Amino acid sequence: MNEVAQKEEKAVRPQPVETEGAFEREYVTPKVNITEGQDRYVVEAEFPGVNKEGLDISLDNNELTIVGRRQTYSSGSLLYRESHTADFRRVFELDPSVDTAKISARIEQGILTLTLPKTEQVKPRRISVS
Amino acid sequence: MTITRWQRPNQWSIAPVRRIATLRDGVDSLFNLALSRLLESPAGLEAENNQLLEGWFPAVDIYEDKDHVVVKAELPGMNKEDIEISLHEGFLSFSGERKQEKKHEDGESRRSERWLGRFQRSISLPCRVDADKIKATYTDGILTVTLPKAEEAKPKQIPITVK
Numbered sequence: 001m002n003e004v005a006q007k008e009e010k011a012v013r014p015q016p017v018e019t020e021g022a023f024e025r026e027y028v029t030p031k032v033n034i035t036e037g038q039d040r041y042v043v044e045a046e047f048p049g050v051n052k053e054g055l056d057i058s059l060d061n062n063e064l065t066i067v068g069r070r071q072t073y074s075s076g077s078l079l080y081r082e083s084h085t086a087d088f089r090r091v092f093e094l095d096p097s098v099d100t101a102k103i104s105a106r107i108e109q110g111i112l113t114l115t116l117p118k119t120e121q122v123k124p125r126r127i128s129v130s
Numbered sequence: 131m132t133i134t135r136w137q138r139p140n141q142w143s144i145a146p147v148r149r150i151a152t153l154r155d156g157v158d159s160l161f162n163l164a165l166s167r168l169l170e171s172p173a174g175l176e177a178e179n180n181q182l183l184e185g186w187f188p189a190v191d192i193y194e195d196k197d198h199v200v201v202k203a204e205l206p207g208m209n210k211e212d213i214e215i216s217l218h219e220g221f222l223s224f225s226g227e228r229k230q231e232k233k234h235e236d237g238e239s240r241r242s243e244r245w246l247g248r249f250q251r252s253i254s255l256p257c258r259v260d261a262d263k264i265k266a267t268y269t270d271g272i273l274t275v276t277l278p279k280a281e282e283a284k285p286k287q288i289p290i291t292v293k
Binding site: 012014031032033034035036037038040041042044046047048049050051071073075076077078079080081082083084107108109110111 | 189190191192193194195198199200202204205206207208237238239240241242243244245256268269270271272
């Protein structure tokens with residue numbers, strides 16, 4: 001395991017995708033980018049076609065679940081489809097360093113951005129010498 | 131004269147056949163790769179496993195009603211200025227580029243699954259459209275292009291007179 005992967009273990013870790021059967025997946029796994037800053041983690045997930053109302057974010061202990069329901073377009077008849085009809089869903093295991101009370105989220109043009117601040121104890125601090 | 135028993139030639143040693151076999155293996159491996167991608171969790175994909183299918187192909191849906199053709203494309207997180215749309219000889223093309231965002235530069239990347247860079251798609255339209263009245267919107271990361279059908283492409287009711 002390389003260094004980055006080891007670090008990821010301790011950070012915000014996406015959980016393995018649960019599958020009912022290989023071809024009958026109930027959800028679509030959104031692509032995510034995760035960045036770690038000094039005082040926070042930032043998770044960006046691709047939720048095309050999902051707006052604020054279709055978003056469901058829940059936290060159970062250290063498990064963060066994001067669900068996005070797409071708006072269905074129902075004008076005219078469908079000629080051709082490449083997009084998935086299923087909802088988006090992904091589960092993350094959060095590191096204890098995440099201050100779960102301060103998690104914030106916003107969605108803009110199909111990108112869900114989650115900001116997960118770290119608790120005060122783990123933030124790097126400069127200690128002044130008196 | 132000596133008579134030798136006829137032997138079935140080894141078909142795989144014949145050059146053109148061998149070439150087909152190589153092609154078949156190539157197609158098989160491509161298919162297996164695509165299939166393994168489907169079966170595996172997208173989350174677990176490693177970059178090297180991904181090489182052949184590298185690139186960003188936004189998913190496209192096409193709808194049709196009496197007066198319009200509607201093309202929708204999944205383009206999350208774009209600037210609308212970075213999307214170009216054009217119509218040429220019955221083909222609707224759109225292209226663009228997703229640029230590296232600068233705002234998280236202070237942090238270290240821990241996971242990077244989202245596509246960056248250029249994409250291009252061309253769609254053959256099912257009928258003639260009125261090029262001057264095409265409208266495009268970009269909401270919730272979905273590009274919607276509404277193309278009014280040309281008059282001659284609209285369905286017409288032909289009345290039947292009974293004598």
